Amino acid sequence: MIDYPSFHLMQFFEGYVRNYRRLNLSLQHNRSMFTSREIDYFARLGEWLGFESYIEDSKINKLDGRSRPMDLSWWKMDARIDKENYISLSMHLERENLSKKDEETIEKLFTETEEGYHPEHVIGIQYVDDFERIDYLNQMVLSRNEKLGSHALMIYRYYDQLHDLDRIKAYVFDPQSCTETRHAIAKLDQSQFWYMCFEEEWENSLGGNRAGEEVCVSS
Structure with a gap:
């Protein structure tokens, strides 16, 4: 069996942030x-x-x-191992706009499933009502992922009324624990298109104040 290395999932988040302006999402676009x-x-x-x-x-x-x-799913094909079938479900992604469906999104990502449908990696992108909700959801990820054993990237987005911007919080999990975090912000530019940048970059360039230090939840 060929041993494929795991993705560095936080790099996916970093690319998502760096490229967000290229999605050309404006103030006029709806959440769909x-x-x-x-x-x-x-x-x-x-x-x-x-x-x-x-x-x-x-x-x-x-x-x-x-x-x-x-x-969204990513499937891996390698004829050196199997000439007819995919050798793995490499990634399962869920994207949800409604904060009231935050638990349902995690249930979909970490559902009990058949052999061959266990994703090696999962990515969840979802809106939440506030930062306080994230700790509860991350505990849910740890609990649900005990059986699935995936590597996970959870991206949460919520509105920061004080600074009039969206906060983006990313957490990477291995099958046992939360291993890494990274934070970004999303704002409208002068053309009324959404862009993202990392929290520390925004603070350095615009003098923003940090809205609390976030850490991984414990298992």
Whole structure:
């Protein structure tokens, strides 16, 4: 068996932040367009990395006894190992606009499923009501991922009324714990298009104040 190295998932978040302005999302776009373009960004990224990307792909949910669509999947093909079948589900991504569906999003990412449908990596991108909600959701990720054993990147977005911007909080998990965090902000530029930059860059250039220090939750 060929041993493929795991992705450095935080690099995916860094690329997402650096390239966000290129998605051309303006003040006029609704949240459905945000979902569409962000999923399309990761679909193209998967293809550039050599995977086969599928939007609204299906995955067996054992608890429901039926298939349930994945917003995006990356599948690995290697004829040196198997000439007819994909050798792994390399990534499962979910993108959710509604904060009231934050728990449902995690359930979809970490559902009990059939052999062959266990994703090596998962990415969740979702809106939450506030920073306080994130700790609860991260504890849920740790609990649900005990059986699945995936490497995970969870990206949370919420509105910071004090500074009139969106806060973006990213957390990387291995199967046992949270291992890394990175923070960014999202704002409208002078042309009323959304861009992102890392929190420390925004603070250095504009004199912003840090909205509290965030750390990984403990397992």
